[in-house]
Amino acid sequence: MQKPTSSARTNPSTLTVIGCVQADLLMGPVTDLPAPGGTLLTEHMTTRVGGAGANAGLAAVEAGMQVRLVGCVGDDQLGAWMQEQLAPAGLAAELVVVEGAKTGLTVALESMTRDRTFLTYLGVNASWDPATIPDDALTCDNLLLCDYFVAPPLRGEAARRLLDTARARGARTFLDTSWDPGGFSAETRAEVGALLPSVDVFLPNEAEALALVHRSGDAVDAARVLQRLSGGWVVVKLGPRGCVAVGPDGAELAAPAPVVDVADTTGAGDAFNAGLVIALADGASWGEALATASRFATGIISRPSDDRHASGATSGKSLAG
Template sequence: MGRVVHVIGNIQLDVLAGPVTALPRPGGDDVVERIAVRPAGAAGNVSLALAGLGVRHRLFGAVGDDQAGRWVAAELRRAGVGADLQVVHGQETGISIALEAPGRERAFLTAHGVLTNYGEGDVPVQACEADLVLLTGYFSIPGLRGEATAHLLQRARKHGAVTLFDTGWDPDDWQGGAVREVLELLPLVDIFLPNEPEALALTGEDDVERALATLVDRCGGWVVVKRGERGAVALGPPGDVVRISAPPVAALDSTGAGDSLAAGVLADLAEGASLPAALTTGVRLASTVVGRGSLDRYPGRDDLLAAVEADDDRVG
């Protein structure tokens, strides 16, 4: 039996439209190539990807009892990962609309719904009782920001868990107190998983490896920076830089790629792999997922793209 994995975070409905290069004019009705509706936010995406790999785990979060929530709950249960989902009566489900276009960063419109007030007291005690605990979608769960997340990470650490943390992008573009807020949480994190723009924003650096070094100093554990089509780069306490190149793939849908990378890392860590080895699987899984559509999104292990080599460099 592998190590016990728990995922805590935002579960919601995702709507994806693309390509979108501009908003319609007032009163207009622009036609785009595709609009997809699917479950289930960052935490749900990680969970569905883990389920695709056959990794037993538990998913903790909440949806409302509106039509969106009932559908998301049904899809998660169909995948075998909805047993711990809270469905809150009289509340609306969080929804994110992702606007995608080639050569541009995605943009999002989000209504948090039930996640606005989903707080520490709503997270079951057993959610932190695992060998590996991932808290993801931090900025999409306003009720868990700051002290509440600190308490969850502390509870997980007290139980002996390896803690993983993925914030997502700050909706205030890091202009408020978000930088200080996240940096204060990092000493409680064993593996931090920002993407490249997030890492640069958190550190004020313009170079990813300098940002890595700064974040490792604050975190004390591993920092993994997700770089999209360029794969990932990580730095750990021993001073080893690990660079994983992404295999070439014709990207159909990049939304949720970082969540799939986190799922691949968790899947291998659960089997006792080292972080560099697990990161290779994470990049393979993310690259595979972005080349698949919504109807057949999450692959099994036999369907992952070919492995890429990890380049470990010793730094002083």
Template sequence: MTDETTAQGRVPSIHVIGNIQLDVLAAPVTALPPAGGDTIIDRIDVRPAGAAGNVSLALAALATPHRLFGSLGDDYAGRWVLRELRRLGLDSGVRIVPGTATGISIALEAPRQERAFLTAHGVLDSWSADALPADATEADFVLLTGYFSLPGMRGDGTRDLLVRARGNGATTLLDTGWDPDDWRTSGVREIHDLLPLVDLFLPNEPEALALTGEPDAAAAAAALAEMSGGRVIVKLGERGAIAHLPGGGLLAVSAPATTPLDTTGAGDSFAAGLITALAESGHMNDALRLGVAVASTVVARPSHDRYPSRQELDPRL
């Protein structure tokens, strides 16, 4: 972050709360192997650290001060993820829960196909707002991300967290991820009920359409903004992002042409750029541009060199 501060003379604080886990990325996967078979693919990457961890890693690369909150299991996967977070100084709000397994997601990617996931939630099945330290919601910006990857936080748990954050004067942000029940059960109602407590809602385009039944992203953003009373930002992938602002204004930022290598976690990187710019300038146009810049850079980079610094971002973005 730059030296720019708030009117009160301090740098705004940012807390990221959500699913920290191990991610396994396999590509290209166009079909599962037959029983007893072994299909050879181009690559399998293993990396930290779930939606919340991804946001935190991207913030760290941007040199944006923040804290990360979540839980890991006490297995090998959890200890490895914690070690990687500790190496970057991101572990102060992360705890190991004895006797539990770490959440793991396997992302199956292929050209011209929507990603698919295999997930074991592990400790995230039971992790709840009660496990968070009291100061987790004491920040200027509080982002809860990976809602549907946090079964123990769904519904009342998230409501209580957002109420606490709002009571502490925070700007609240929510990124749900995709409903594993494909929005056929309680998912839509849960999010609709939470939206009045959300200052910035961050769905991607398929999520926004599923939550509203609207035919396009702009109409979906408007419908979601009416429910929440706050700002709604819809991530459009390779087309950039749009924001529906109070008063009905619509702001759009396009994305540059890139050759995507790995799109898993792009939305998390967008959130990191967005929050960084909001904390620095407070201007939504700056926030959308930095969010798109970070996400566009991340999708074109490999797992071992994924998150860009400010200096590495294309100045055209």
């Protein structure tokens, strides 16, 4: 698949992404974890830029969007490497470097027979100060707030202020909470529900949507419940089955995911988010936008981990240089 370049778009619409910037260590394929005291050998290992914020930002830049990525890293070797990797895409300038803090890291264990498993060290994201987010970053056409549950200081009222401020300035607001490591308690479900009226487009995956409505079963039913809380659009990502969406007028839409040879699924949902923002900004109908987002995400995940983005943020480069 040919990678899109920034020259493919002339629309000046802007996107601010607020989310985690961390390193991903991808290992696999694995079928199970080793027994205590045991060792499991993997065939592949890749270190690359990660975090939902960085993933979405890189994908959007690749497709020609004007993007500001707002996040933080530690003043360690990993943080310096992250800045080096993001600089070619123009996404390093907004990163806050926190003195004495460590950069976040996720270890992703990938399998061809089941969903991925993640081990995440929050690092500096656990103490991210919302006051470090530039006020002018909220003056944009589109605001994507992601990594809600892995950036604890941005939860609740802090997130609502960001979304409401951007919306008051004319932005379309997008939210992807990610999975709740605490398991979506009743308190968590109420917290997200209270935030949804500030969100124009809510972007959970299927497991998250079902957990938020505290039921098993149909993703469309879950989307309907969440849409009534939001008043906006709810788009539920279904992985290889594409996506479903419910809109303010009760419209129910779906888009399949193209069949591709998958190289690396990590970041698929983040690429979908970027594709949807871009398609809507370009004036696509909702049906067209969902199809575009699905195609964009599958195009991204069909590429090897070390050749993911055309922007120059080569994720496969060693930390050692």
